[in-house]
Amino acid sequence: MATNESEFSGFRVNRSLLAGGAVLTGIGSLLGAAGATMVCVALAMAGRDWMRGLENRPTAVAQRALHEARVASTAGWEAWRAEHGSPN
Structure with missing residues (x-):
């Protein structure tokens, strides 16, 4: 048995290959998180610029x-009361 392999109930794992895969997965996760952050920042900036360009603020509208x-x-309530003669 090679020194970089371990055996667990007949299941052989190449530790260096497993470690390399874990490292690459970690790097890929970091790159993915960085990309997602960049997308969110770009969308937030575009939304902020769009809001600044509006004539009326959404709260005013x-x-x-x-x-x-x-x-x-x-007006509808008053018309209904006038039609039906309700005292309220």
Whole structure:
């Protein structure tokens, strides 16, 4: 039996090949994490630039839409009350 192999119940493992595979897997994981980080940063920067280019902020648009919905709801409620003669 070679010194870089071990035997476990008839199952032979080449330790140097296993260690090399583990090292390459670790390096690949680090490269993958670095690539994912770069993608996230690029998307965040593009989103931030897109938000800066908008004429109206999304919160202002949402507030205006909410106000319009409340006005429409109140108008509908008033029309229903007028039609049905409800005292409330």
